[in-house]
Amino acid sequence: MAHFAGKLAAETDASDVHADQENGVLFVLVDSRGRSAWDQGRIAGAVHMPTAEIAARAPREIPRNVPVVTYCWGPGCNGSTRAALEFAKLGYEVKEMLGGFEYWAREGYPVETDRGRIVRAKDPLTAPLDAITCDC
Structure with a gap:
C-alpha cells in the first residue's frame, strides 16, 4: 500500500494534468526538454x-x-524524472507526468507551437474516443 501511495504522490498523468488545468488548480507545468x-x-x-537550468532559474x-509538474518526451525518456529530482533538491513539491509530451498529444490535448495551438485527434490506443476519461 505504501508503495502505490508513494507513486501517486510523485506521479501524475496527462488526463489529470489537463483536468487540473481546466479546473484552475494552481501548479506550474515544466517542459524540461531542450x-x-x-x-x-x-x-x-x-x-x-531545461533540466540543466532548473537549479539556477x-x-x-x-x-x-507552488507545486510543479515536470514532463519530457514520453515513456521512453527519463528526462522528467531528472527534472523532478532537481526540483525536489530545491525543496519543491513536485510530480512527474507519466507519458510526457507524447501521451499528452496522443490523448488529444492542446499543443502549442510558435504558429499557434494544435489539437490532434485522440489515439484510440491511449484514450477512449467516445468518452472524456478512461474512468480508471
Whole structure:
C-alpha cells in the first residue's frame, strides 16, 4: 500500500494534468526538454526550463509554495524524472507526468507551437474516443 501511495504522490498523468488545468488548480507545468524539442511543440501553458537550468532559474521564477509538474518526451525518456529530482533538491513539491509530451498529444490535448495551438485527434490506443476519461 505504501508503495502505490508513494507513486501517486510523485506521479501524475496527462488526463489529470489537463483536468487540473481546466479546473484552475494552481501548479506550474515544466517542459524540461531542450530548445529544438520545445520549438517543435509543447503543452499549452507550460514553462520551458531545461533540466540543466532548473537549479539556477527555478528559485527566481517559480515560487517554492507552488507545486510543479515536470514532463519530457514520453515513456521512453527519463528526462522528467531528472527534472523532478532537481526540483525536489530545491525543496519543491513536485510530480512527474507519466507519458510526457507524447501521451499528452496522443490523448488529444492542446499543443502549442510558435504558429499557434494544435489539437490532434485522440489515439484510440491511449484514450477512449467516445468518452472524456478512461474512468480508471
